[in-house]
Amino acid sequence: MPTKNYHLDKFHIISSTEAIVEDIVKLCRNMNNETFFHSNGKWSAAEHLEHLRLSFHKSWQGLFIPKFISRMMFKKPQEAPLPYEELQEKYELLLARGAKATKEYIPNLHNKRSKDEIIERFKHTANRYLNQVRYYWEEENIDQFQFPHPILGNITARELMYFNIFHSWHHYRSMKQRNGESNEL
Numbered sequence: 001m002p003t004k005n006y007h008l009d010k011f012h013i014i015s016s017t018e019a020i021v022e023d024i025v026k027l028c029r030n031m032n033n034e035t036f037f038h039s040n041g042k043w044s045a046a047e048h049l050e051h052l053r054l055s056f057h058k059s060w061q062g063l064f065i066p067k068f069i070s071r072m073m074f075k076k077p078q079e080a081p082l083p084y085e086e087l088q089e090k091y092e093l094l095l096a097r098g099a100k101a102t103k104e105y106i107p108n109l110h111n112k113r114s115k116d117e118i119i120e121r122f123k124h125t126a127n128r129y130l131n132q133v134r135y136y137w138e139e140e141n142i143d144q145f146q147f148p149h150p151i152l153g154n155i156t157a158r159e160l161m162y163f164n165i166f167h168s169w170h171h172y173r174s175m176k177q178r179n180g181e182s183n184e185l
Contacts, residue, residue: 059129142161
């Protein structure tokens, strides 16, 4: 497979993230409550959404750390960031080899929130993350800082932003599939 050696710029990272967040919200809003909370041994759409919220929140926390503290905590990246497609392939390979969400990313919906509350919390957290990317990170520095990722290891800020796009698409596809399964009942 030929390697694509280009990177999404900040504008495309933001617009791609906004688009998938919008698609996820639209999909979830169009589900009835039974479908939204239906699990049958796999994560429900509600749990997928909460998992994504937790992921966006953790990403926001990392990107919120003042850059000089981030540099002290996580050092400067030693390698150039991977292009989007290569990072996505690496992540999918790790999942195929058995990588799973760590405890802090496992959704816990035992507090009985409503569908609308879960969707609004997701939107709020995704927008908070997007605003952090939009207003705090410049194109010139997103490859100069790195953060630990529980599956991918140390990744640059750009790679973290890439992750949030393809990770969201991964769960969107799962929610669409689950929506189809639930509608067949």
